[in-house]
Amino acid sequence: MAKILVIDDDMNLLKMLELMLQRAGHQAILAADGAEGIEMAAKDPPDLAIVDVMMPEMSGHEICRQLRARPATVEIPILILTARSQPADREAALQSGATDYMAKPVSPKDLAAKVDELLAPSDAQRTGRVITLCSLRGGVGVSTMSVSLAGALRAQQVPNVTLVDLSPNSGHVALHLRIQPKRSWTQMLGQTKLTTEGIRSLLIRHPSGLNLLAAPISPTYADSLTEKQTATVARVLCDRANFVVIDAPPVLNPMCVGALKAADLVIVVMTADVSSVQSVSSTMRALVEMGISGRKVHLLLNHTNDLAGLPKAAVERALKRPISFVVPYDPGQFRALAHGAPLALGDLQSPLVDAVQRMANTIKKAA
Amino acid sequence: MKFSYSGNPISADFYTNGYRISCQAPTPAGGGLHALLMDPLNSYLEVEDAYISRISNPGEIVAHYDRAAMRKENILFIILTRREDGALPRSAGSYLESSERSVFMTVPSFEIRGTIETDVKTAPRDILLQLAGRFVPVFEATATLTDLPDTGFAGRLVLVNKERIDAFCVSDR
Numbered sequence: 001m002a003k004i005l006v007i008d009d010d011m012n013l014l015k016m017l018e019l020m021l022q023r024a025g026h027q028a029i030l031a032a033d034g035a036e037g038i039e040m041a042a043k044d045p046p047d048l049a050i051v052d053v054m055m056p057e058m059s060g061h062e063i064c065r066q067l068r069a070r071p072a073t074v075e076i077p078i079l080i081l082t083a084r085s086q087p088a089d090r091e092a093a094l095q096s097g098a099t100d101y102m103a104k105p106v107s108p109k110d111l112a113a114k115v116d117e118l119l120a121p122s123d124a125q126r127t128g129r130v131i132t133l134c135s136l137r138g139g140v141g142v143s144t145m146s147v148s149l150a151g152a153l154r155a156q157q158v159p160n161v162t163l164v165d166l167s168p169n170s171g172h173v174a175l176h177l178r179i180q181p182k183r184s185w186t187q188m189l190g191q192t193k194l195t196t197e198g199i200r201s202l203l204i205r206h207p208s209g210l211n212l213l214a215a216p217i218s219p220t221y222a223d224s225l226t227e228k229q230t231a232t233v234a235r236v237l238c239d240r241a242n243f244v245v246i247d248a249p250p251v252l253n254p255m256c257v258g259a260l261k262a263a264d265l266v267i268v269v270m271t272a273d274v275s276s277v278q279s280v281s282s283t284m285r286a287l288v289e290m291g292i293s294g295r296k297v298h299l300l301l302n303h304t305n306d307l308a309g310l311p312k313a314a315v316e317r318a319l320k321r322p323i324s325f326v327v328p329y330d331p332g333q334f335r336a337l338a339h340g341a342p343l344a345l346g347d348l349q350s351p352l353v354d355a356v357q358r359m360a361n362t363i364k365k366a367a
Numbered sequence: 368m369k370f371s372y373s374g375n376p377i378s379a380d381f382y383t384n385g386y387r388i389s390c391q392a393p394t395p396a397g398g399g400l401h402a403l404l405m406d407p408l409n410s411y412l413e414v415e416d417a418y419i420s421r422i423s424n425p426g427e428i429v430a431h432y433d434r435a436a437m438r439k440e441n442i443l444f445i446i447l448t449r450r451e452d453g454a455l456p457r458s459a460g461s462y463l464e465s466s467e468r469s470v471f472m473t474v475p476s477f478e479i480r481g482t483i484e485t486d487v488k489t490a491p492r493d494i495l496l497q498l499a500g501r502f503v504p505v506f507e508a509t510a511t512l513t514d515l516p517d518t519g520f521a522g523r524l525v526l527v528n529k530e531r532i533d534a535f536c537v538s539d540r
Contacts (some may be wrong), residue, residue, distance in 0.1 A: 054418045083389070086426070093426070150527065
């Protein structure tokens with residue numbers, strides 16, 4: 001049974017939703033306006049909030065923004081339920097921080113199905129999956145691929161996707177998303193015990209709905225997180241996310257090892273050149289030595305420029321492994337980075353987006 | 368003539384030149400919104416619980432008021448999610464069986480596509496003349512912003528103000 005907060009100014013609808021949720025086996029908590037609902041959520045965070053948009057004192061969009069701005073409520077899945085049913089309304093809802101959107105009128109069956117879908121990540125029986133992207137050679141596009149994959153999953157309506165940038169040297173994931181992070185994983189350094197709330201309070205919400213655990217803006221001279229701490233971070237974030245996508249640092253430090261060991265899926269990113277093939281070859285040996293099963297390791301061939309490079313078949317022969325994903329060169333990526341607007345979160349047709357969407361689909365199906 | 372508003376209020380989106388107004392329109396029993404729009408004694412339409420958005424950012428609400436009045440002649444079109452909320456009268460003046468025909472029309476800042484029910488042979492000009500009332504019912508319609516073609520609005524029934532139509536095109540099939 002989940003605790004679900006419903007915020008709507010229509011008392012008849014509140015009562016009807018209460019009945020529908022109770023029949024589906026949940027506990028409904030009712031609030032007739034935004035201020036009351038936000039206060040209730042902050043005091044005792046619910047498992048899910050269902051929010052109307054058109055309310056006189058505070059709109060549903062403003063409620064979403066306020067819930068996302070508070071550490072205690074930043075991760076609550078929010079379902080917008082509104083009579084405004086145009087595509088622009090869906091877009092506005094998601095931009096304000098909602099996890100999903102439904103247009104009224106809604107049938108009890110559809111509502112119950114959507115509630116189940118949104119609650120699924122926090123169900124103790126099911127946790128999200130950790131995908132760690134890595135390369136022991138810099139400059140092959142690990143950050144770009146991490147942001148693109150997370151963006152593609154979110155664009156495919158995966159409700160809760162968290163992106164983790166473990167770079168100790170001013171990671172670029174925040175730059176890709178045009179975020180200036182005021183908090184990062186460095187705030188966990190030196191802590192003897194990491195708490196769930198402490199870890200979650202470091203997340204930053206992107207307007208697309210992605211959550212980000214950012215790297216520090218400036219290079220850190222301090223120690224990195226330990227292998228155990230990194231695994232704890234991945235596990236805690238997984239409890240409420242469908243997917244946690246980790247951009248691992250390009251060195252085998254404790255954070256990288258922790259992220260690799262915590263992963264359900266490891267994606268080794270490479271380019272089509274000899275030095276990258278050599279680097280991947282030694283990476284694969286290191287993964288075996290760490291006890292990481294080859295079955296969960298996949299290769300991603302990323303074309304970072306318009307040069308032909310080594311043919312895919314030649315790379316596969318050299319590594320004696322198939323390449324699972326190929327991402328073509330896309331000149332639009334440079335502009336996307338400059339504007340802080342990842343291609344995968346936009347609606348433009350692009351070779352990179354097509355390839356990453358296919359990869360996201362494959363990963364979703366395998367999950 | 369005064370209507371008695373004994374019917375259920377219906378939710379509708381009104382579009383003017385620059386604004387989208389989502390509101391509740393109290394309708395006469397059995398009359399639907401069309402009855403209010405056809406009332407010749409009232410130039411204004413009174414609505415309740417009006418949420419106003421700028422058409423440049425149509426998902427964002429910029430104001431809310433409990434009551435509002437809209438000048439009928441300045442409404443470009445109205446989007447209804449349910450056909451029955453329009454409660455349309457039958458067209459007069461034709462003994463021929465009507466069929467669905469694709470239409471395209473332009474009003475200031477918008478282009479509207481959908482289907483209308485009319486007989487196959489009627490010319491566009493005659494369709495507009497024969498339709499009763501100020502508003503043309505367009506079914507399964509989409510309205511697209513001329514300057515922002517990616518921004519569209521859809522409804523099971525769209526009532527388009529005949530006086531604001533610049534071009535009205537009809538397919539013969």
